[in-house]
Structure formats: structure tokens, C-alpha cells
Amino acid sequence: MSKKARIAILIGSTRPGRYADKAANWMLKQTQARDDLDAELLDLRDHPLPFFNEKGPLISAQSESPEALRWQQTLSRYDGFIFVVAEYNHSITGVLKNALDQAYHEWGRKPFTAIGYGGSGASRAVEQLRLVAIPLRMVSTAGSVHIGGADFMATSSMGAGKPIEDVEASLLGATKSALDELVWWAGATMAAKAAT
Template sequence: MSKIAIVTGSTRPGRVNTGVAEWVLAQAQLRGDAEYQLVDIADFNLPVLDEAYPAGFQNYQNDHTKVWAATMNEFDGYIFITGEYNHSVQPALANAISYLNVEFNNKAAGMVGYGSAFGVRAMEHLRGILSELQVAHVQKTGMFSLFTDFENFSTFTPTELQAASLAPMLDQLIPWTNAMKSVRESALATA
């Protein structure tokens, strides 16, 4: 069974990101089609990128990077949870992703966004980052509004309409994740 990380996108005090991630985890686990696990980037205490070598070299000098790399390498696919910040992906998520390269190669990802415009702009920026890392990102996304899917802009309480946006993304992510396993095997065989 494929192993999918649900990756938080924020480390800020009072963040709403974890509420979204926990809801996504609960919904995904009901499906029984993969092993889903929450990965909170705040647990890794990653400073602003502080590695001397480009991530593609995998010559990690810092313990926090080594732990982050080992964790992300365990997964076959990812669901990135990102709020929209300045019309882009949340800074902590962009920083965390930038630490790594090879660990993401030839894997699949889905996205869940939220914000005043459903996180759409953040997810579009995230697509560019993931493409550079050779991550096959699915077309469907989970989309939520700060105005209608959060009580008092803090407690995640998705409407039925927006909650329904998650299933199509998962329906695409699982077969893509399974297919990318053969791509990784093929890449290893030719290396």
C-alpha cells in the first residue's frame, strides 16, 4: 500500500494549517486506499535554508536536514497543505521543500489550499516548485475559503460544497502515486 504524507505548510503561532491538515488526514483515512500520515514541518525546526551545498548533492551538513530528508524519503506521495500568503505559497513550506531534491523525485503530489481566493494562487506557485523537483502533481485540488470554511477565521469547519473538493484530488493522487513507483524503479534500473 502506498504511503502518503500530509504535509503542513505553516509554523506560525496560532496557525490554522494544522486544522486543515488534520481534517484532510481524517477524510483520507476513511478511504482505506493508502497509508496516510501527518507530517508537521514545525516538528523539524528548520531555519531559513542553511545548507552549504545544493540539495541535489544530498551532502547534508545539519542534523535537522538529515532528519527531514529521511522522513520525506519514506513516502511514495504527498499532500501539501498551503494557505495563500502574499499571493503565493506559505514561506515555511517553500523553505522546507527547498531543503530537499532527490527525496521528492518521481513521486506524486496533491494539494489543498485555503485563503481569500481558495488558495488557488498559492497552489499554482507550488506547482512550479514541485515541477522543478520532478514531482508529478495532480490537476484536482482541495480548495477552501477563509470566509466560509473557517469559523471566526480560525476553526476549520468546511462547507459541504468545499469539502467535496477533496475526493477528486485523492481519486487522482492514488493511481498517480502507484504509477510513480514504477517510474522510480525504472530510474534506478538505468542509473
């Protein structure tokens, strides 16, 4: 790959006191230890999107909302994504689903992975994310990172509130695998786009 993939670590929760900041900053630290990608945080709090109400599907219609257009321009700068996923009622957050719906072409043919957190490590939400991403023409890595169970309780404000570094030994293998796969797919999709 001639250029490094530019990756957004997309924080998919806007709640006050969210755990997402802890997970996102830990993942950013993991990406910064590598030399094969450039990553930065992308926070939905900085993009106050309206509920999706465009006149037509974004596959064939252009957004009219200025915030949606700004969001699409932001997404177009990235070659792939790491979604920071909370699980609400066995699914992704409403704000993340809305953000996904507010773009189409800007997601397409780009890879993603996820870091999920919560009692089950957001495993069901990450699966829901994959189902939403397929019609957006995104490429999912097989692996993802899940901070769940005792690790979540040890690091959450609902539990001991320790830093993730205290439990990272159980996360580093999955993180390396997910990031390795993300970089491979980013290289493949970037090369394919450059060739067409």
C-alpha cells in the first residue's frame, strides 16, 4: 500500500458520562502504536444531525440538510472506520443508526471494525451494525473487540472505574487481529478504487 489508510474512530454514543470516551481513547492509543494507518477520533457530539427526513434515499438523492452535508464531507475524508459501539436493547444506539442513515456514497467500499462495550461487550449491537453496514456497501472485518463482563465492570463507572490498561491483556489479541484485518481491507479497497 503506497499510502497509509486514514481511519476514523467513530464514537457512537452522545450520552453524558459515556464509557465511549474511555474505549475510543484506548483504541486511539492502539492505532498510534502502529505505523500502517493514521487514525483520529470522530465524535457524533460534534455532528448534531437531525433525524433522517430527506425526500429520497441517498443512493439517488442529495441531502438537503446542511448538517448532513457537513457529515458526508467529513466521512469522505476517511478510508475506513472503527466504530465505538454501545449496546442499547440488543442493538446500536439511535444516534449511531441515524448517523449511518445520513450518508450513503461516503460509506461505500470502505472497511470497518468495532470496539463494543457493556455487559455482553456489545456483541449483539456489533452484529446489528454489520447488518446495517451491508446495504451501505461497507466491508466488515470478521474480528472485533469486546469489553464485557468482568472487564467492563472493572473499568466502568458502574464498577471499579479502573483504566482499560488494567484489563487490556484480554483485549490486545483481538485488537491486533481486528486492526490487521482493517488495514488489509483498507489497502485492498483503496487500490481497487485507484484502479477504476
